[in-house]
Every structure is written in C-alpha cells, then in structure tokens.
Amino acid sequence: MAISQRAYDHTSDFSIVRNFIADIFFQKPTYQLWIPSRFENSVFYDKDRSRHVRLWWDDDVLVGVVLVDPPNNITSILHNKFNHLLPKMIQWAEKTLINKSTERDLEVFAYSLKDDIKRISVLESLGYQFINESEHTQLRSNTDPLPEGSLPHGFYIKQIESNDYDQFVNAIKMVFHHDRFTHEVFTEMRTAKFFKDDLLIGVFTNNGVLVAFAQQRVDEYKIIEFEPVGTIPGYRRKGLAKALMRESFIRAEKYTPKIFYVGGAPTEEADRLYKSVGFTNMRIITRWSKKIHRD
Incomplete structure (x- = not known):
C-alpha cells in the first residue's frame, strides 16, 4: 500500500x-x-x-x-x-x-x-x-407510491422555460438569499450533465408569476437529487411544494431512477414536507x- x-x-x-x-x-x-x-x-x-x-x-x-x-x-x-x-x-x-x-x-x-x-x-x-x-438528507425509493397532492385554485404547474429564467433566478435569491446564483452561473449550469430541461418545473399563478420551483438533477448512477426546491414568501403553506414534488416524481419516471435524494434545510417545516412525499432515512x-x- x-x-x-x-x-x-x-x-x-x-x-x-x-x-x-x-x-x-x-x-x-x-x-x-x-x-x-x-x-x-x-x-x-x-x-x-x-x-x-x-x-x-x-x-x-x-x-x-x-x-x-x-x-x-x-x-x-x-x-x-x-x-x-x-x-x-x-x-x-x-x-x-x-x-x-x-x-x-x-x-x-x-x-x-x-x-x-x-x-x-x-x-x-x-x-x-x-x-x-x-x-437533513433524506432518501426515497422509486418504487414508493406517488404521494397525494393537488394545487389550489388559481395555480398551475409547467416547465420553467427560457422566458421564465429571470423569474427563476430572482426566486432563488428570494428563497435562499443566494447571491452567488447569477444569470451567468445558471446559463453555464444548464450545460451540466445533470441538468434536464424537463425536470425544472414551477408553480405559476394564473397571471404567470412563478411562486414555487423544483429541479431534479439526474446522474448516470440513477441518483436523482431534488435541488433546489422552494416557495417564495407569501405563498407558503398552500400545498404548492407538495403538488410540485408529486409532479416531479411523475416526470422523473422516464429516467428510471434508483433513488431520490434531497438535502433539506434543518427545519421542522422542511422535514414535514419531505416526509409527506415519502422521503425517509434521514441523516443529519x-x-x-x-x-x-x-x-
């Protein structure tokens, strides 16, 4: 040796x-x-x-x-x-x-x-x-049943597309106070092997305002990471994130994941959300x- x-x-x-x-x-x-x-x-x-x-x-x-x-x-x-x-x-x-x-x-x-x-x-x-x-990191098997979760009236889910990117970058900063996440970083990040356009989705109001987002990163090891997931202030506790994650699981099926992974904030609110959609095996x-x- x-x-x-x-x-x-x-x-x-x-x-x-x-x-x-x-x-x-x-x-x-x-x-x-x-x-x-x-x-x-x-x-x-x-x-x-x-x-x-x-x-x-x-x-x-x-x-x-x-x-x-x-x-x-x-x-x-x-x-x-x-x-x-x-x-x-x-x-x-x-x-x-x-x-x-x-x-x-x-x-x-x-x-x-x-x-x-x-x-x-x-x-x-x-x-x-x-x-x-x-x-708090947690795991979810791809064989687990889909969680319940539906949007309240006045919202819809769709892929975050190029004309939504300004809203997405601003939403990241509002939720995480993440000044390092700039338009330039996001533009380059879209070239990453893990980035899939169809797995970056958001909840929008009927007026087209992005109020919640979820991205899934996919690698060749079939680990799918939820990063980032967030809801902007003023729209929390409405079930938006839960409905968004349910839709994310559905869209991820074509990538045949082995496991879903999330590294969440160490808060009761985040733990409650991820537990409600089937994440377990918490490691702190x-x-x-x-x-x-x-x-």
Missing part, C-alpha cells in the same frame, strides 16, 4: 471523482455528505478547482477527496478503510484556505454526519467546535467551526 496525494485535474479526474463519490454513497451506512451531482455543481462556482480539490490515492485507487468551497467550507469524502487520512486531509484544506485569505483571523467550517463518531473525534482533536445542524449533517489566527 502506497499512499499518495496530488492536485485535482478536471480533464482527467472529473469522472474518477464522481465514480468514487457514487461508490461511497451506496456503501451503507458510510454515506458521507455529497453525491456526484453536488461535485459537478460545485465546479460552476469555482473555476480554480485544481487548487481547491486534493485527491488521496492508495497506489492507483482513489480513496479520499477533500474540497474547499466559499466561504471557508471544507468537505471531505473518504473510504471508510482510510479514516486515518482524515486529519491530513483537513489540515491541507485549512492551509489552502489560509493561503487564499487576506484576513488575519479566519473561521473555517467542516461537516460531519451526526452519528459519525470517528469523524467527530478527529474534528474535535483538530480544535473544531460544534455549531449547528447544517442539513452537522457543522463545525474552527478559528485560525494567522501569524
């Missing part, structure tokens, strides 16, 4: 990393944090991935990936037989964030499943402190913080 590490090269490593993440995803119960479509999505927010992703190898087999994402987030995905590499991976990410920052005092964030005792022990040994629950992702002072 010869452990080595090197920088990520998008041309040669993109498929290798996605295959690795998919393998980890299906290694129950060691699923860790990301799925392949999330890795692809991250590229659209960071054009310098070669400097911000590091790969760890056992001879010629990929066993670990660590990424840094703005603002100061560390995500590490690791084969469970190589947990001893985690401290070095996180330390590499910390050094990378320090080198790219101009601040003397830097706060960095790392993530762990709530029940991953080994990972949490490593984070604590490196000086990280628990902050909060970051995300926790957020940890460390403050670093540069000399």
